[in-house]
Amino acid sequence: MELVSIVGVTPQANEAAAAASGRTRAIGAIMIGIGVFTGLVFAMGVSSAAHSGLTFNPVNLSNAPWHVSDLTVATRWVNAVIALLMVALGLEVIIRSPRRAVMVRFGVVAVLFLFALLFWVVRTPGPSPVPVINFTAVLIGSSEVAMVLIFGALSGVMCERSGVVNIAIEGQFIGGAFIGTMLASTTHSFIFAALGGAVIGGLLGLLLAFLSLRYLSDQIIVGVVLVTMIGSFSSYLNLQVFTPFPQFNTGTLAPNLAIPLISKIPIIGPVFFDQSGFFYFMLILVGAVSFALFKTRYGLHVRAVGEHPRAAATVGINVVRVRYINVVLGGAIAGVGGVAFMASQGQFQPGYTSGLGYIALAAMIFGRWRPSGAVVASVLFGLSVYLSQNLQTYNVPVSTYILNMFPYIITIAVVSGLIGRVRAPAADGIPYHRE
Amino acid sequence: MRLELRGITKRFGSFTANDQISITVEPGQIHCLLGENGAGKSTLMNVLFGLLHPDEGEILIDGDPVKFENSGEAVRRGIGMVHQHFMLVPVFTVTENVVLGFEPTKSINRVDYKKATDDIKRVSKEFNLDVDPDAIVENLPVGLQQRVEILKSLSHDAELLILDEPTAVLTPQEIDALMDIMRSLAAAGKSILFITHKLKEVKAVADVITIIRQGRVVGTAQPTDTEGELASLMVGRDVNLTVEKSAFTPGDQVFEIRDLVVRDDRGLIAVNGVSLDVRAGEILALAGVQGNGQTELVEAIAGMRHVESGTITLNGRDITNKSPRQVLDAGLGHIPEDRHRDGLVLSMSVADNLVLNTPRRAPFARHGSRNLTAVRQNAEQLVKEFDIRTTSIFEEASSLSGGNQQKVIVARELSRPLAFLMASQPTRGLDVGSIEYVHKQIVDNRNKGNAALIVSSELDEVLALGDRVAVMYAGKISGIVDPSTSREAIGLLMTGTTSEGAHV
Numbered sequence: 001m002e003l004v005s006i007v008g009v010t011p012q013a014n015e016a017a018a019a020a021s022g023r024t025r026a027i028g029a030i031m032i033g034i035g036v037f038t039g040l041v042f043a044m045g046v047s048s049a050a051h052s053g054l055t056f057n058p059v060n061l062s063n064a065p066w067h068v069s070d071l072t073v074a075t076r077w078v079n080a081v082i083a084l085l086m087v088a089l090g091l092e093v094i095i096r097s098p099r100r101a102v103m104v105r106f107g108v109v110a111v112l113f114l115f116a117l118l119f120w121v122v123r124t125p126g127p128s129p130v131p132v133i134n135f136t137a138v139l140i141g142s143s144e145v146a147m148v149l150i151f152g153a154l155s156g157v158m159c160e161r162s163g164v165v166n167i168a169i170e171g172q173f174i175g176g177a178f179i180g181t182m183l184a185s186t187t188h189s190f191i192f193a194a195l196g197g198a199v200i201g202g203l204l205g206l207l208l209a210f211l212s213l214r215y216l217s218d219q220i221i222v223g224v225v226l227v228t229m230i231g232s233f234s235s236y237l238n239l240q241v242f243t244p245f246p247q248f249n250t251g252t253l254a255p256n257l258a259i260p261l262i263s264k265i266p267i268i269g270p271v272f273f274d275q276s277g278f279f280y281f282m283l284i285l286v287g288a289v290s291f292a293l294f295k296t297r298y299g300l301h302v303r304a305v306g307e308h309p310r311a312a313a314t315v316g317i318n319v320v321r322v323r324y325i326n327v328v329l330g331g332a333i334a335g336v337g338g339v340a341f342m343a344s345q346g347q348f349q350p351g352y353t354s355g356l357g358y359i360a361l362a363a364m365i366f367g368r369w370r371p372s373g374a375v376v377a378s379v380l381f382g383l384s385v386y387l388s389q390n391l392q393t394y395n396v397p398v399s400t401y402i403l404n405m406f407p408y409i410i411t412i413a414v415v416s417g418l419i420g421r422v423r424a425p426a427a428d429g430i431p432y433h434r435e
Numbered sequence: 436m437r438l439e440l441r442g443i444t445k446r447f448g449s450f451t452a453n454d455q456i457s458i459t460v461e462p463g464q465i466h467c468l469l470g471e472n473g474a475g476k477s478t479l480m481n482v483l484f485g486l487l488h489p490d491e492g493e494i495l496i497d498g499d500p501v502k503f504e505n506s507g508e509a510v511r512r513g514i515g516m517v518h519q520h521f522m523l524v525p526v527f528t529v530t531e532n533v534v535l536g537f538e539p540t541k542s543i544n545r546v547d548y549k550k551a552t553d554d555i556k557r558v559s560k561e562f563n564l565d566v567d568p569d570a571i572v573e574n575l576p577v578g579l580q581q582r583v584e585i586l587k588s589l590s591h592d593a594e595l596l597i598l599d600e601p602t603a604v605l606t607p608q609e610i611d612a613l614m615d616i617m618r619s620l621a622a623a624g625k626s627i628l629f630i631t632h633k634l635k636e637v638k639a640v641a642d643v644i645t646i647i648r649q650g651r652v653v654g655t656a657q658p659t660d661t662e663g664e665l666a667s668l669m670v671g672r673d674v675n676l677t678v679e680k681s682a683f684t685p686g687d688q689v690f691e692i693r694d695l696v697v698r699d700d701r702g703l704i705a706v707n708g709v710s711l712d713v714r715a716g717e718i719l720a721l722a723g724v725q726g727n728g729q730t731e732l733v734e735a736i737a738g739m740r741h742v743e744s745g746t747i748t749l750n751g752r753d754i755t756n757k758s759p760r761q762v763l764d765a766g767l768g769h770i771p772e773d774r775h776r777d778g779l780v781l782s783m784s785v786a787d788n789l790v791l792n793t794p795r796r797a798p799f800a801r802h803g804s805r806n807l808t809a810v811r812q813n814a815e816q817l818v819k820e821f822d823i824r825t826t827s828i829f830e831e832a833s834s835l836s837g838g839n840q841q842k843v844i845v846a847r848e849l850s851r852p853l854a855f856l857m858a859s860q861p862t863r864g865l866d867v868g869s870i871e872y873v874h875k876q877i878v879d880n881r882n883k884g885n886a887a888l889i890v891s892s893e894l895d896e897v898l899a900l901g902d903r904v905a906v907m908y909a910g911k912i913s914g915i916v917d918p919s920t921s922r923e924a925i926g927l928l929m930t931g932t933t934s935e936g937a938h939v
Contacts, residue, residue, distance in 0.1 A: 295545050295546065296543070296544040296545055296546065297538045297540050297544050297545070297546050298544060300531060300534075300535060300538060300546055301535075301536075303524075303527075304524050304527070304535050307524045307525070307526055307527070308522070308523070308524045308525070310522060311521075311522035311523060311524055311532075311535070312524075312535065312536070313505070313506065314484075314486075314506045314507075314510075314516070314518070314522045315506070315507060315510060315522075315535050315536030315537065315591075316505060316506060316507015316508065316510060316511075316536050317507070317535075317536055423526075426525070426526070
């Protein structure tokens with residue numbers, strides 16, 4: 001059999017690389033631009049005498065780590081180094097045009113920008129009433145946001161890998177947080193709260209699955225409607241239940257479970273080994289979802305259903321059942337994420353998830369529909385959300401409303417830069433018709 | 436495996452797609468199911484494969500009656516199907532695709548990929564189907580993807596293989612390779628059910644031929660029968676398989692493309708420096724396997740896609756990057772590739788579709804309002820002239836058969852004053868009668884002295900219509916040849932192999 005002529009690399013392969021590298025260069029140029037701005041404003045823009053404080057001891061911590069002394073640095077030179085780092089990353093992207101992780105580099109630059117901004121505002125003499133950055137506290141605070149984002153992103157991975165867009169993560173957060181505070185307040189057990197959150201999230205997932213799989217409704221519209229509905233309903237219940245009976249919303253933080261010895265390591269200890277049970281559960285879940293999707297038979301079926309449902313159906317896989325299972329499981333994960341959020345805030349308030357569910361969805365896209373990628377993305381997004389929310393305490397001379405836009409601006413930058421470069425599961429969001 | 440279908444009947448509402456069909460396939464036999472598009476072949480295969488449930492009749496495997504609730508059960512009983520649109524997950528490896536649904540597992544439900552790969556290597560060695568198990572399917576050429584489909588069925592211990600229109604996407608060389616594979620599988624004792632409407636292939640490979648028309652078995656034939664005999668059985672009347680064409684008398688150059696570069700939807704270069712000329716009274720046929728840039732080229736000419744660089748000239752006017760309206764006004768008639776998407780507004784009436792690209796012009800409109808009398812008269816005349824079968828000119832276009840829908844488009848385009856006709860896959864999915872008709876219209880238009888560009892992935896059509904044949908591969912013209920050139924030589928050009936002798 002003579003088949004030489006038909007076996008070969010597709011001629012388009014090189015072309016794809018060329019188109020991608022153009023976009024990559026543009027991103028590199030933006031990174032350099034941010035670096036130059038940082039260098040001019042945050043480094044050269046301050047007097048050489050200005051200095052910023054850095055401390056590494058977490059506040060309000062009984063389980064204090066071994067002591068690391070505070071540091072005072074020259075604002076101008078620290079920010080100059082940060083600026084150079086940004087420019088170097090930008091240049092590296094332009095010159096080497098790496099095929100992977102360009103957006104991760106961009107995210108690093110965004111976070112570096114926020115740190116440079118922090119160094120700049122806490123400088124003495126400067127506008128901030130607080131002259132130091134508590135580095136460990138920043139990481140702990142960010143890790144709480146990142147944890148919630150990871151729950152949400154994992155939920156998205158579960159649903160979208162099977163071909164259903166779950167835009168209702170935000171609603172599942174709210175539902176989980178609501179039921180979580182009730183159960184935690186009455187039973188004083190966060191295990192019950194987590195189970196309750198999983199049930200509520202799973203039920204919302206079931207509703208989404210039912211409408212989109214049985215009635216083939218548009219998944220995005222169903223998702224948005226669910227979020228809006230849950231948002232309003234929880235506000236109503238808040239008014240009717242929590243206002244007259246505050247004992248149902250007493251506000252308890254999930255206790256930290258410190259791992260002996262290693263939790264005492266400076267910086268790393270408090271961030272990774274002195275966290276609530278939700279944090280550890282999240283870590284296990286990342287591994288579990290990753291394993292299930294990429295190593296098991298179940299995962300192969302899920303991915304086949306998300307990419308080419310008809311092909312899966314022809315070998316006897318029940319497409320609709322796989323999607324039901326995944327959307328319900330994904331909903332349950334997001335529900336637990338809502339409880340975790342509540343347990344880090346201590347109470348339920350209407351609307352306080354403020355779009356975290358959507359940022360989680362962006363983290364999932366940024367992470368290329370992979371659990372590990374979602375973790376990287378959630379850490380970057382967590383840092384930027386936390387920092388921008390807390391910049392106000394430093395009296396940054398910019399309106400807080402503008403600062404609150406920051407995580408969303410990064411999200412838009414990241415997601416729009418990614419379009420055309422990462423591929424969603426091919427059947428994502430497309431209803432499946434049986435013949 | 437000995438497969439017997441007995442009196443299979445499948446109805447969709449009042450429409451009977453399969454009417455008392457009985458077929459027997461013996462082990463080691465290549466059984467051909469020949470029929471036109473819409474004759475009910477695919478319905479029958481979907482019934483056999485468990486995707487549809489028959490209303491009447493039964494399926495027997497080696498004498499035992501079987502009932503399939505879904506295709507997984509059919510696969511478990513040894514039936515494998517190579518679908519016309521491959522049932523492969525593009526981003527999966529060959530191994531993942533082959534084991535899907537039948538995974539060997541280790542502890543905690545893990546897929547045993549090592550065992551899976553070994554199994555695939557064993558099967559591909561046994562049947563001489565060489566494929567790299569670790570290759571990602573979307574990176575493989577179509578011919579190899581089809582081989583993966585066959586491998587998939589064989590790995591599931593298929594004893595009967597259904598091949599549904601397997602050659603539509605292949606080059607002539609790939610078709611030959613497929614025929615060899617089919618013969619060697621049959622020699623190994625597998626039964627093969629080969630579904631097609633292409634007479635040449637049937638004659639080349641079939642042991643037994645069953646012909647289906649309008650949902651019924653209308654007879655059997657021998658591979659030794661002539662193509663004409665097979666065709667008239669398939670259509671139910673005598674058909675003229677050759678296109679009558681008067682001698683080629685080229686006139687002035689009407690249409691010219693120079694160094695055209697066009698990108699596809701993903702931003703990749705799809706047309707890479709194409710230059711073509713078409714003269715008055717000439718049909719230039721553009722051959723090539725689908726997906727080599729023909730679609731983008733046609734869209735660029737019609738003003739539906741941005742031209743990156745190069746020029747398109749029609750009747751001396753530069754129409755590069757002009758709007759579709761300006762291009763049509765310059766004298767282009769366009770029969771698009773996808774008639775449902777680009778050719779018709781399916782929810783509008785036949786009459787409105789017949790004036791779709793001239794609604795603002797006299798006599799169909801005056802002072803910005805439509806002249807419905809003129810629209811109606813135009814429709815009545817064209818329906819008669821082009822033999823469009825419709826119950827009324829006010830009928831929705833969607834209610835017409837594919838052949839009649841295509842006639843609406845042909846009538847609309849050819850009834851305007853044209854300088855240049857461009858038709859893309861003009862007979863795709865049409866029955867033999869409609870194909871004859873469309874071909875005749877295209878040739879008549881050329882005999883009137885108009886220029887035409889016909890884009891087709893059917894080599895028969897290209898050779899029948901073209902005064903010259905250009906072959907496109909990977910965005911470039913790999914050769915321009917005389918239609919008397921051998922199919923093999925043109926097949927080589929379709930794979931990008933340019934040999935000196937093939938050039939004109």
